[in-house]
Structure formats: C-alpha cells, structure tokens
Amino acid sequence: MRIRVFLLILTLFAAGPARTETGIRIEAAAGPSAVRPGDGGRIRVSVSVPDGFHISDASEGLFSVTPPDDPVFTFGAPAYPPGERDKWGSVYRGRISVSLAFRTQPDAKPGVYPVRLDVMMQPCDEVRDLCYPPSTQTVETVIELSHAAPPASPAPDGGGMTARLSSALERGSALAFLFVFLGGLLTSLTPCVYPMIPITIAVIGAQATGGRLKGFVLSLFYVLGISLTFSTLGVIAARTGALFGAFTQHPVIQAVIAAIFLLMGLSMLGAFVIQLPSAWRMKLHGRRRGGFIGAVLTGIVAGLVVSPCVSPLLVVILTWVARSGSVLLGFGLLFAFAWGIGVLFIVLGTFSGVLKTLPKSGGWTEHIERAFGWILIALAILFLKPVLSGFHYGMAWSVFLVILGTFWGGFSPLAAEASWKDRLAKAAGFLLILAGSTGLVLGILGQKAFPLSPSPGSGTITAPPSPDFGDWLTDEETAFGTARSTGRPVLIDFFADWCAACHELDEKTWPDPAVRDALKDVVPLRIDLTRTDARSREIQARYRIVGMPTVVLLDAERRELRRFEGFLPPERVVRFLESD
Structure with a gap:
C-alpha cells in the first residue's frame, strides 16, 4: 500500500x-x-x-x-x-x-x-x-x-409466440388454438414431463397386444384422459385464483396417485385382477372398448402428474380465462395445450405397443408385463416422496430392492445345467438384495445415531438439497429496504418444492457464474409458496402469480418492470436481467 x-x-x-x-x-x-x-x-x-x-x-x-x-x-x-x-x-x-x-x-x-x-x-x-x-x-x-406507453421489454423466453397468442385471443382468432398446441408440444420436452414417460410405456405397453396400431389408438385415448384432467384443473385454477398444479401436489392427492400406481403394478405382477363389474365388462367386451376405457381412466390419473407443468403460454391462457370468464373457450384452449403435450406420449405409446408383439412366445410376454408392473411400483414409491420423511423414503426404496431382487431369483437355487442367462439373473437379483439390505441397515443405524427431526409425513413437502442461496433474501421488507437504499431493483423468485421447473432453475440457472454476476445488480429475493395458506394466497394475489416458477423484477417502489414464467437457461436469464 x-x-x-x-x-x-x-x-x-x-x-x-x-x-x-x-x-x-x-x-x-x-x-x-x-x-x-x-x-x-x-x-x-x-x-x-x-x-x-x-x-x-x-x-x-x-x-x-x-x-x-x-x-x-x-x-x-x-x-x-x-x-x-x-x-x-x-x-x-x-x-x-x-x-x-x-x-x-x-x-x-x-x-x-x-x-x-x-x-x-x-x-x-x-x-x-x-x-x-x-x-x-x-x-x-x-x-x-413520451406520453406514449414505453415499448415492452422483449420476453426472454422467445416471447414472440406468447405475444401472438395474446393478440390472437384478443382478436378471437382461431390461430390461438394452433399457438397453444405448439406451446404444449414444446412443454413436453421439459423435465416436468419426464415422470410421465415410464408411466406411458408401462400402461400402453401392457395393454397393446395388436402392435403399433393398437398402441397408437390406446395412446389417443390415454392422452384424451390426460387432456380432460389438465383442462379441468386449469379452468378451476383460473376461475378460483388457485395456483395451477398446487391441488394435485397436496400430500393426500400424492398418496392417492401412489396407491393407484401401486395397485396397477401389483395387478400386472399377477397379485390380483382389476376389472369392472361383469355386466359392464360384457357390454364393453362386446363392443371391444374395454382397453380404451381403461386407457382413458389411466390418462385421467396421469393428468394429475403432468398438471404442475407451467409455461409462459399456459400463464397467458389461465390469465385470459380468469379475466374473460369464458370457461368453455378456456377449456378448449387448455385441451389443445394438453394435446400438444400428449404428442410425445402418443409416439411413446405407439412404439411401446410393439414390445408385446416382438416375441412370439407367451413367456416373453409375461416377462414384459411383469417388468411394466415393477416400473409402476417404483413410480408409486417416487410419488410418495412428498409424503414421507427422508428416512422412510429411503427405507421404502431399500425394501423395494430386496423384494425385486428376491423375485429376480436372488434366493433361488440354480440347477447344475442352468444357462448363463439364469446365472446372470441370479447374480443381478443377489446384487439388488445386497443393495437393499445395505440401505436398510445403514438407514436404521443412522436413525438410531442421529434421530431425525419431525418429518414431512405430517403434511409438509420435502425437496432435494438446494444450491447455495446465501446471497438471496427471504424477507420482503428487508429486500425492498435494501433496494431503496442501494437503488437496485428487486428480483423475486416464487417457487414451490413440488415444482419440477423450480428445481431445474435452482440446479442449472441460479448457480451459473454469468447469472450470479448479473444478480449483483439486483436484490435477489426468494418466496416459498409450497404451502397453500392465507399468507401464500395473499402473496399470490398481490403479485398475480398463476403458476410456478414465476420470476418478477420490480423497482424499489414495488412497480413491476418485467417477469417470466417457467424454466429459462442461464443465457436467457442474463438477458432478462440486463435488458432495459
């Protein structure tokens, strides 16, 4: 110096x-x-x-x-x-x-x-x-x-389609249905849809016995069920002001979804047969519609899984329905959006139906159906994650691995003339049993050594460990006080633990070095809307939050500058922060 x-x-x-x-x-x-x-x-x-x-x-x-x-x-x-x-x-x-x-x-x-x-x-x-x-x-x-309104900031997420949709809705143009269908198609490529992929393969693959044509038709009925649920929940959310997707993420609803998938999986394993009353079954069988009705009903349940997926186009639709009050047209737009999402499931369902026609022997068909059954049971455990504590969730997976390894032949004796396939299956089963047993022992020992605090089983929702958010504030008054003293705007990230796109932002976007550098010019604030209570409803109404994630930039006097909904990659968030 x-x-x-x-x-x-x-x-x-x-x-x-x-x-x-x-x-x-x-x-x-x-x-x-x-x-x-x-x-x-x-x-x-x-x-x-x-x-x-x-x-x-x-x-x-x-x-x-x-x-x-x-x-x-x-x-x-x-x-x-x-x-x-x-x-x-x-x-x-x-x-x-x-x-x-x-x-x-x-x-x-x-x-x-x-x-x-x-x-x-x-x-x-x-x-x-x-x-x-x-x-x-x-x-x-x-x-x-100028007394004229300032030009709007360009949407960082490719908002051209969003702007066209808003314009089409105001004009009453039929092009709005095309825009929302394309928006749904793009949404199907986001991580929030990933849990639907194994469900689609398991459900359609288990029922499609007529090759690609049967798989294609079943997929259409399956997506019809998804669209009915998605559209109904969307209209309810728009008309009541509730967060889209929040209802289906309640622990009770998650437990019901898990129970349904568990029963379906056990049925595919041959534990019991799920069927309609005989009178209904005879009518449906005579008309050859039993499998289609089942696909629709399964799609209705699966629609609860895809409902938390939020995109900017979906926010435009929900906002327009809430403002215009046109429930019928809103249902139709959401229906088109859901069919855009469903294109991926139709493709998957069509080709998963081929699996049961490739092998000509009945034994292979049974093996495939059992594999689908195990997939559904695994999904049931996955959907129990918001309901269980970390300890019980780990125990559930450990027990699943032990049972799967047992059915895979981990404890079955091998004959002297056993083929290499039988030996390989026994080795895989033994490894699954070993992994599950290890998880059980370590979990029990860890529970005794470090007793867990009250778990989310009482109704809270757990989330995977988040990145470091040490620079982010969690109190509104503190954030806006800092904004007034420093002259910086406030960036609010509205999130929920049940929101898949929120976790994607946390893992891929906010930790990015370029984003962290751009955040130095704002006061970052995170607001958790996981719980549905009076506080969250007041915040949601005050900031006009339709779905999550929603990120809003405001000046020190709480005047909104711009916002985006859904996941954005780091480079687009940097443009969002730096655009003036």
Missing part, C-alpha cells in the same frame, strides 16, 4: 494518461428507451478494463459514478459490484457494470434529454507496476420522455 501511495505522489507531477493510453472504455445506456413522465428506469454504466490493467474499486474511494443534479430526473445511489482483492488492494478487472435507478418528474415535458455522468477512476498498469492519478471522465446517454 505504501508503494502504491508513493507511486501516486510521483505521478501527480506528471500529465495524466490519455484514454487511448490505458485503453479503458466507458459506455452508458438508459432503459427503457422511452419512459412516461413520472415513470422510471435504470442507467447502466459499463467500464471495460483491458488486460494488464486494473482500476481501484469503490471501497477504496477511488472509483465512483456521479449522476448530474438535474431538475427533470431523480437518481438513486449507484450499485457498485464488489472488487477482487490482491496485492494491489481491492480492484476491478475486465468488464464492470454499475447501475443506478432514475425517476422522472410527473410534470416533465416530453422530449429527448441528455444525461451526463461523471466516472472517476484510478487506472493502474500492472506490467509497468504503475498507478496513474485519479481522473474523471464524462459519459453521456439520452432518455426520451
């Missing part, structure tokens, strides 16, 4: 460096591009420091951005990023972004106003081991005031 001060004293007697000598570039941009009198926005000052140089950070008192004293605008305090500490002290390298909020006077006249900001900095040449004296550069941007 003393060396640095000495160099500074020496360089005070020399002329300051030209901007071209250090190569530091300063830019400023205001956003949105046009605002109305009384509204506000943000100015972002970007400083690009070339390799081999650094500038002292704001904590050293040698870097600042000073807005003008302007009668038209009121400026907030600049939000400075933290520097990196090394032998030079706390410094900036590379690209630095400083943002400050502004608000226009309500009586300001329309026009284009230049805004000049003073940027004071001290550049240092690391190669020459030399720090230049602090200097001030002036950077200019313009802000347009």
Whole structure:
C-alpha cells in the first residue's frame, strides 16, 4: 500500500494518461428507451478494463459514478459490484457494470434529454507496476420522455409466440388454438414431463397386444384422459385464483396417485385382477372398448402428474380465462395445450405397443408385463416422496430392492445345467438384495445415531438439497429496504418444492457464474409458496402469480418492470436481467 501511495505522489507531477493510453472504455445506456413522465428506469454504466490493467474499486474511494443534479430526473445511489482483492488492494478487472435507478418528474415535458455522468477512476498498469492519478471522465446517454406507453421489454423466453397468442385471443382468432398446441408440444420436452414417460410405456405397453396400431389408438385415448384432467384443473385454477398444479401436489392427492400406481403394478405382477363389474365388462367386451376405457381412466390419473407443468403460454391462457370468464373457450384452449403435450406420449405409446408383439412366445410376454408392473411400483414409491420423511423414503426404496431382487431369483437355487442367462439373473437379483439390505441397515443405524427431526409425513413437502442461496433474501421488507437504499431493483423468485421447473432453475440457472454476476445488480429475493395458506394466497394475489416458477423484477417502489414464467437457461436469464 505504501508503494502504491508513493507511486501516486510521483505521478501527480506528471500529465495524466490519455484514454487511448490505458485503453479503458466507458459506455452508458438508459432503459427503457422511452419512459412516461413520472415513470422510471435504470442507467447502466459499463467500464471495460483491458488486460494488464486494473482500476481501484469503490471501497477504496477511488472509483465512483456521479449522476448530474438535474431538475427533470431523480437518481438513486449507484450499485457498485464488489472488487477482487490482491496485492494491489481491492480492484476491478475486465468488464464492470454499475447501475443506478432514475425517476422522472410527473410534470416533465416530453422530449429527448441528455444525461451526463461523471466516472472517476484510478487506472493502474500492472506490467509497468504503475498507478496513474485519479481522473474523471464524462459519459453521456439520452432518455426520451413520451406520453406514449414505453415499448415492452422483449420476453426472454422467445416471447414472440406468447405475444401472438395474446393478440390472437384478443382478436378471437382461431390461430390461438394452433399457438397453444405448439406451446404444449414444446412443454413436453421439459423435465416436468419426464415422470410421465415410464408411466406411458408401462400402461400402453401392457395393454397393446395388436402392435403399433393398437398402441397408437390406446395412446389417443390415454392422452384424451390426460387432456380432460389438465383442462379441468386449469379452468378451476383460473376461475378460483388457485395456483395451477398446487391441488394435485397436496400430500393426500400424492398418496392417492401412489396407491393407484401401486395397485396397477401389483395387478400386472399377477397379485390380483382389476376389472369392472361383469355386466359392464360384457357390454364393453362386446363392443371391444374395454382397453380404451381403461386407457382413458389411466390418462385421467396421469393428468394429475403432468398438471404442475407451467409455461409462459399456459400463464397467458389461465390469465385470459380468469379475466374473460369464458370457461368453455378456456377449456378448449387448455385441451389443445394438453394435446400438444400428449404428442410425445402418443409416439411413446405407439412404439411401446410393439414390445408385446416382438416375441412370439407367451413367456416373453409375461416377462414384459411383469417388468411394466415393477416400473409402476417404483413410480408409486417416487410419488410418495412428498409424503414421507427422508428416512422412510429411503427405507421404502431399500425394501423395494430386496423384494425385486428376491423375485429376480436372488434366493433361488440354480440347477447344475442352468444357462448363463439364469446365472446372470441370479447374480443381478443377489446384487439388488445386497443393495437393499445395505440401505436398510445403514438407514436404521443412522436413525438410531442421529434421530431425525419431525418429518414431512405430517403434511409438509420435502425437496432435494438446494444450491447455495446465501446471497438471496427471504424477507420482503428487508429486500425492498435494501433496494431503496442501494437503488437496485428487486428480483423475486416464487417457487414451490413440488415444482419440477423450480428445481431445474435452482440446479442449472441460479448457480451459473454469468447469472450470479448479473444478480449483483439486483436484490435477489426468494418466496416459498409450497404451502397453500392465507399468507401464500395473499402473496399470490398481490403479485398475480398463476403458476410456478414465476420470476418478477420490480423497482424499489414495488412497480413491476418485467417477469417470466417457467424454466429459462442461464443465457436467457442474463438477458432478462440486463435488458432495459
């Protein structure tokens, strides 16, 4: 530090460096591009420091951005990023972004106003081991005031289709059905639909005995059932103001779904036969519709699984239904959206029906049906996760592995002339039993050594371990107080433990280095809406939350700037945060 001060004293007697000598570039941009009198926005000052140089950070008192004293605008305090500490002290390298909020006077006249900001900095040449004296550069941007509404920020998730859907709905155009169908097709490629894939293969594959044609027809009826459930729940959510998907994630509903899949799996294993009353069965058999009715009923249950899937298009539909009150048209739009999701299931169901026609012997068919039965039992355990504690959930999987290994022949004696397939099956069964037994022993010992706290079995919902959210706040008042004192906007992430896309954001987007860097310009806040109670309903109504995840950016006065729904990859979230 003393060396640095000495160099500074020496360089005070020399002329300051030209901007071209250090190569530091300063830019400023205001956003949105046009605002109305009384509204506000943000100015972002970007400083690009070339390799081999650094500038002292704001904590050293040698870097600042000073807005003008302007009668038209009121400026907030600049939000400075933290520097990196090394032998030079706390410094900036590379690209630095400083943002400050502004608000226009309500009586300001329309026009284009230049805004000049003073940027004071001290550049240092690391190669020459030399720090230049602090200097001030002036950077200019313009802000347009107009009584016309400011242009809307482009949706970061490819909002062109969302905008077209909104326009089509307002015009009453039939193209709205095409847009929602395509939106459902895109939603089918997201992780929230993944649990439906094994269900579809198991259900259609077990019933399709006529090859691809039978599998295709059964898949159509299966998706019909999914669409009925999805559309009904969507209309109910839009008309009542409830969170879409929240009802089906209640522990009781999850337990019922798990019980249904468990019974279906046991039936496929031959434990018992699930069938309709004989009079109904005779009528259906005579008309050859028994399997189709079963596919519809199974699809209705499966629709409870896919209902938490939320996308921007779905939010537009639900919002429009809530505003217009048109239940019939809303049901039709949601029905089209569900059929878009169902395209994937139709493809899977069509080709899973081929499985039972490939082998010509009855033994292979029985093996395939039993495999589907075990898949459904495994899914039943998976759906019990929100109901069970971590200990009991682990115990359930351990018991499942022991039972599966036993049925696989882990305890069965081998004849002397046993084939290599029989020996391989016995080895696999033994390994499954060993894995399950190990899980049981470790779970019991761990429970005795470290007794668990009250578990979610009482009605709460557990979630997998989340990434580090140490920088995120959880209290609204604290967040907006920080926003007012720093001039930064508040970014709210509304999430729930039952929301698959929320977990995807937590695992893939928020920990991304580029996203974490962009979050330095906002006050990040997470609000948990897992529980449905008076508090969550009030928050949901206040922020107009239809489904989750929903991420909303607001200024310090709680005025919304923009939002997005559903999962977005890191690069799109960065654009969302940096767009003005």
